[in-house]
Amino acid sequence: MAHVLVGDVGGTKIGLGHLSKAPASKAWVPGGGKGAEPLPSSLNPLELIPTDRLRVPDPVEAMAQILGEYAEKHTLEPQAAVLGVPVSPDRDLDRVLSSPNIPQLEGLWLASALRQRLGYPVYLERDIALLLLGEYRAGSAKGANSVLGVFFGTGVGAAMLLDGKPYRGYSVGLELGHIPIRSEGRVCVCGNTDCLEAYASGHTLVELSSQSGIPLSRLFARRRESGFLSRALKRFGHDQAYAVATAINLFDPEVCVIGGGIPAMSEYPQRLFELTVLEHLRRPYPRETVRMAWAALGPRAALYGALEVLSQRQDG
Ligand SMILES: [Zn+2]
Missing domain, CATH: 3.30.420.40 (ATPase, nucleotide binding domain)
Known part of the structure; x- marks a missing residue:
């Protein structure tokens, strides 16, 4: 063997x-x-x-x-x-x-x-x-010619496959986590300010957990209990969805796979996220052609x- x-x-x-x-x-x-x-x-x-x-x-x-x-x-x-x-x-x-x-x-x-x-x-x-590549081989993007993947975890990672080959860019490829998204001056781990990752990653949830006193794993389940948490998580979800909509409008993939630890958290509002992305896709295309999929293989x-x-x- x-x-x-x-x-x-x-x-x-x-x-x-x-x-x-x-x-x-x-x-x-x-x-x-x-x-x-x-x-x-x-x-x-x-x-x-x-x-x-x-x-x-x-x-x-x-x-x-x-x-x-x-x-x-x-x-x-x-x-x-x-x-x-x-x-x-x-x-x-x-x-x-x-x-x-x-x-x-x-x-x-x-x-x-x-x-x-x-x-x-x-x-x-x-x-x-x-x-x-795993999702392309055997999961939710199986066989698709163009696949965008966005993974929300401790950081925000993205990749794009064209005919199954990762797009490499000239230096580092697809740094969706570092697109500027607000103008509040939050410092990102990369040293820049206002990156998506400074607002819509695991770092933000850890902060919200300590500010609210609610354990990290229960944040989404208890999002309706406090006005502060509810507002913060709404913005968090919008930031995630806006970034994904931006990437879909740019790259026009056949399938967009969303994965990572955050969407897999208890009571993460997946349907709301999908609707917010769809709402911001250019009409009629790529809105009518893109297929949104959740990572299936973990x-x-x-x-x-x-x-x-x-x-x-x-x-x-
Ligand atoms: Zn950054």
């Missing part, structure tokens, strides 16, 4: 999983290699470990160790690894140009250095692009994304 290790590196946790290929088979399958696609939705096949393990002077050695430990624990024979990383990689998907979440990675030729350390190829992809998207990365960059 041959294996490909898959890592989804987030700001706080790294999700680890793998693909398998039986000796007589040509196709990689997620997980242990017994089941056909798709994996049951109740199953999170990724093991979580803290991202802090990479915030060390030699993050390459740390990542190699993490992958090695995972392979040993599951008695895998890795032939390659696919890593979704929260960084801006160069056009060769090797060197890390910027990495605000894990500054230790900045400037490293990460894919080559890991390959050298591990002895097998390591394919890097932007974290959001990897998840969107953390499993990384595994299906890895399948897609392999078939695009390897022989499949």
Whole structure:
């Protein structure tokens, strides 16, 4: 049995999983290699470990160790690894140009250095692009020619696939989290002011939770109980929807996938969000042509994304 290790590196946790290929088979399958696609939705096949393990002077050695430990624990024979990383990689998907979440990675030729350390190829992809590739391969954007993905979590991430290939831009691709959206002067993690991410990300919800005294996980469920919270979350939702409407009007995708931890929170008003986006789409097109979809695969998207990365960059 041959294996490909898959890592989804987030700001706080790294999700680890793998693909398998039986000796007589040509196709990689997620997980242990017994089941056909798709994996049951109740199953999170990724093991979580803290991202802090990479915030060390030699993050390459740390990542190699993490992958090695995972392979040993599951008695895998890795032939390659696919890593979704929260960084801006160069056009060769090797060197890390910027990495605000894990500054230790900045400037490293990460894919080559890991390959050298591990002895097998390591394919890097932007974290959001990897998840969107998964939704394209087996989830809510399956088979669509043009797909926009917007993921609201700790930050705001976006990616665009054209014929299944991530749009790379000239330097970093699609930084929807950093479009200016208000003029109140809030400082964003990137150093600019008034970015979408300064108003409509997990950072904002954490602040609202501490201001209101309501636990983060209950914020949306209790949004009608206080005027302050209700107003703040209404603006929050508008900011999210306006940004997505802006992106759809710009890129005119066939499908727009919305994902991330925030829309998955208890009682997040999904229908209201969809209606607000639709209300602000240009008529009649793209309003009548775009299909809005919620990310369907959750953390499993990384595994299906890895399948897609392999078939695009390897022989499949
Ligand atoms: Zn910003």
